Structure formats: structure tokens, C-alpha cells
Amino acid sequence: MSSWLTGALAEPRPESLLFLRRDEVVECLADCDPVGVVRDALLAHGAGDTTLPGEAYLAWHNGKGAYTRSIGMPGAVAGRDFGMKIINASVTNPELGMERAGGLGLCFDSETARVTTVMEVGVLSAVRTAAVSALAVDAAGYGAAERVGVVGCGTQARLHLALLLSRTDTVTDVTLFDERTAAAEALAGSLTARHPGLRVTLAPGVPEAMAGRDVVFFLTTASEGYVREEWIAPGALLVNVSLGDLTDEVLIGARALYIDDLELIVENPRRPLGRLIGEGRIAPAAAAGPSVTATIAELLAEPAKPVEEGYVVVNPFGLGVLDVALFAEVRAQAEKAGRGQRLRLL
């Protein structure tokens, strides 16, 4: 090798970073209390003690003409945790046998801004989502739910149910639906094996998955609303994780409507709730007509009761700062347990 670069550079002071595979991230998450970390980060966010800048968004069409994108979300929590989530996806990934989304979580050093840690982000992101749902179910007053419905039986469903069933012993009955019958069957098999006393039913459609349910989780990739008001059991809580399943009438008709972050929702009129607020059909703050009732952070401070009539909707947009808080916790656990691979960077 001979080049103009050879010898032109001063010798740098060595730097390194910690690399964590998914299985190592899972071990770190198992060693800590991710729900507690997410709860603290939600409260910090509610108190204005987080920084959540605009995301870097790159979209293109891949060789099959399918929507493909990268999102980079930096964030800071409580002046202590700094980092960035990079979550990329292509619509055609499942056809290739891959998870639709994948990416990396990065921790930044608070003093130098150096990248200290690179970790697989898929499971962590799903754990964050499930933790927000679990906290919202409790704080909305549905912590003693008995009958649970799940629409969409992928990784999110696995983690939502695993976490929910670890936090309560009141759930007796779970109904599952997925267009891909095999996915629903696989989840049913796994649930029955892990929770022998649980009654697990495969529903033939979404209305049947929702009938008589205290809580229904929407964990699909639906891009157009299809859930109708008459499918909802009286008093039910709908946890609208995938954001695309509920029709406008269902969002407008909710007795109570809980969100994670108003600004994020309003800034994204591509999503139904953001559009409805933009159109003035749902008020952005508690009011007599259709309106946002409270944030999840507000609910954590002052929990609600289940409704007797009508139904409640939780609409968590997804907060990158919660992931950043989990990155920092995973890194701390990894250092404590000596997990991961230290890589020389320069």
C-alpha cells in the first residue's frame, strides 16, 4: 500500500466502544427493570426534563418499489443520558424472512459526546413499546383486566403479553387474531406452554378478537383504519400501538383519550390522531367534546378509573427518549456484568 494518506496522519489517542448483540441486550434487560426505567423517563419527559430534537428521516423505494426508510432519533433524558436510536425498515423485509425493522442504539458520553456503545435495537425498542403499554394499562385503571384481546401476533404481541402476564395474575383469557394464521397459532402455542392456566383462543376475525374484551392491543402494520365502534365491548380500553387500525369514528367517540406526546402527534398529520387534531375534530386538551384527556405521564401521577360506558383509547406515538434511557440502563448493566465486546475504534 502506498498512498498520499500513508504517514500523513498523527497517531491518535486510542478510543474504543462497547458492542452488544441482541442476546446480550436481552440479558441486560432481564437484569434490570425496564418498566421502571421507562416510567422514570416518561415522568422526566412530562416534567420537560428531556430533549427530543426533530428526527433525521430518509426514505426511498427499493428494487421491488417498496417503501424503505431510515429514522435517526437523538435524545437526552434528565441531563444524564444522551444517545440516538437508528431504526430502519423496508416493507418487503418480511418476505425475505427478516424482521420489518432493525437498527442500532447508540449511547453518547455526556462529557465528550463520543459514541460509547453500539447495541442491537430491535428487541429493546419492542420492550420500550410494551413497557409504555403496560404502564398505560395500569394508570388508565385497567391493571386488573381479565379478558384481553390481541390484534396482530408478531414480536410486539409476544412482548406485550409476556410483560402483561408478568405484572398481573388477573388475566384469565386471551383472544388472538392475525391475518397470518400461522403467526397466531405460534403465539398461542408459546402462551399455552408458558401459562398453563390461561385460556387462549384464536379468533376468526378482529370483531371476534375484540368481543367481550376488557383490554385490546392493536399491534399490526395496518395503514388504514378498519375498527368499527360496534365491535368494542362496553368499558373497554383500546391500546392503539400500531396507530393505523382505529377509524376516525372510534378515535372521535372515545370517552377518554390518552397520549404520550401532543407535539409529536400534531407534527405527524399522516397519522389519524394528528390529522383529526389538525382538522379541529379532536381538541388537543381536555374539553367537553372529543378531546385529548391527558398524557400518560399525567396519568402516572394521577391514575384514572375504568369507564363503565363507552370506551377508552391510548394512543402512544412512540418516544425516542424512552429508548435513550433504556440504552443507558442496558449499558450500565453490561458494564456491571462484563457483557458485550469492546472494540477498538482508533
Add this chain to the structure above:
Amino acid sequence: MSSWLTGALAEPRPESLLFLRRDEVVECLADCDPVGVVRDALLAHGAGDTTLPGEAYLAWHNGKGAYTRSIGMPGAVAGRDFGMKIINASVTNPELGMERAGGLGLCFDSETARVTTVMEVGVLSAVRTAAVSALAVDAAGYGAAERVGVVGCGTQARLHLALLLSRTDTVTDVTLFDERTAAAEALAGSLTARHPGLRVTLAPGVPEAMAGRDVVFFLTTASEGYVREEWIAPGALLVNVSLGDLTDEVLIGARALYIDDLELIVENPRRPLGRLIGEGRIAPAAAAGPSVTATIAELLAEPAKPVEEGYVVVNPFGLGVLDVALFAEVRAQAEKAGRGQRLRLL
């Protein structure tokens, strides 16, 4: 370890990524023609065949109260190269013996959007900057310069001079200035060792470093303009890499003014040229009075001649898509030569 997570997850299909340390990135850059890659990417950008979304920007003050930040810049070139540059910095890093800025370059798979490669970005970023300067010097008509001045003697200066001296044998005489005398002396020593015929002089100040120079490179961390018009030799080219050194009068008085990207410059009124265009004191396109003459991409298509009177300014804001093109080339070189470490991600 026992946790709600244990056993809840389906076994994923294995995925991996390629990790490249700085020395491996340098070897890959030495094996290819980074100036050619940057040239092609500049032409693609000029032809509208790149995507450069808004960056994700997180800033905070570290424990010493110093400005500390992370910038995430995704980009796409010619529908072929996709990736993201993460470049973080803190003002107090040099006090710790570290380079001020550091970060990672990521390649994304065009079909799946997965992160395929993680590489150290510091040298690559400096090589990109030096390549743009070298291309601009040539295209502006100064490829046969004999007397060169350099203000600021850090890594950028090392790479600028190494690249320039590899591309021309007309340079006979280099003047160096840095407030940190040791940095200037170290660079002078390295230059003299590598180029025995070259006359290398340490200047006592910026005016002396600029006197009689055909080309002057500004490679400092200056945040406030201080360079005065009377310091400039007639006919000189000023390459304003660090963006903060030239006073308003110098920018306004230029006979010709070349830029890399008008939109980026106008969107950043914190930088002098963006502010002057915003204030209407420099026209954004070629005009009779003070104005932007052309982009570097336009110059590459139609090279200019040196001016006889007055002086020329090149103001390269810095284009993240050029780094993305280099990431893809470095990855290709690494695969060809079997460089880097393959890491299982999941």
C-alpha cells in the same frame, strides 16, 4: 437469570454487520480514489441525484459548561449508496487529549435498509473535506499554484497538504500558521521529512501566512471573522473550509465566490455567508454586485481561470452525501480486501 423476557422471543434469523476501525478505513481509502468518489458524488448532487434530508441535531452543555453536540446526517447518492454520518463533538475534547469531533459512518442496504457497516468516521470526514478543497482548487483554475498558505495546523491541514502535494508538483513553498506553535512545528517537521524539496516556513501571524500566497487554506476553529482584505495577495484563492475566519468585507469583496450547496448555506444563518445572503448583502446567484458565482459541481463541468485582480473565495459548507458515497466505497474496498471485523448482531 429469570425474567418475563426469557423465552418470550422467537429465534430471529441471524444478521451481522461489518465493523471498521480507523486504520482499516485508512487502508481502504488508500486503496481507492477518494477524490474521484467525491467528484462523482458532487456531480450527482449538482444533477439533483442525491437525497440530503434535514439533520438530527442534539446539543447540550457538558459538566464544564462547554458546547457539546451530536449531528446525524443521513443521505443517498445516485439511488445506490445509502447511509448516515454521525459526527459528535465537544469544545473541551482537545483539553482531554482527544480530537474535538468523532463519530461513526453507517452504510445501509439499499433493499432492506439494514445497517451493513459501522466505521470510524474521523479520518474519512477529513479526507472528504480535503477532496472537496482539492477539486475546488483545480476547478477554480489554481491547480498550478506555487505558493500555498495554511492557517490552522491540525488534522485537516495535514490531509489538505498531503492530498494537494500528491496532485501537483508545482507547489514550491508552504507557509504555516497556528496559534498553537507546537502544532505548526510538528506539521512543518512532517512536511519537510516527506517532501525534502519543499520550502516550509512558520509564519508569526495570519497576515504573514497569507502574504504573497496563490492559495490560502483556512482550517481553524475560529468562530468570529478576523481576516482583512489588505492581507490578501492579488489574484489569490481563499479556501474557507472552517467557515468562520473571513470577515464580512472579505466575503462581500470577492471577485468570484464558489459554494457547494446554496440551500445548506442559506438554511444556516449562524454562518457568515448564510447570514449575508439572508440580509441581501450577497446575491444567491451570479449578479453584477456581490454574489455567489457558481457551485463547485458547476465549476467541475466548466472550470474557471484564476483572477488577475482581486481574489476568489471557495466556501464549502460540507455535504453529508459526499461522506455517504465514501462510506459505500470504503465498504466495497473492505469486502474486496477482507478488511474489518464481521460482528453478529442478532
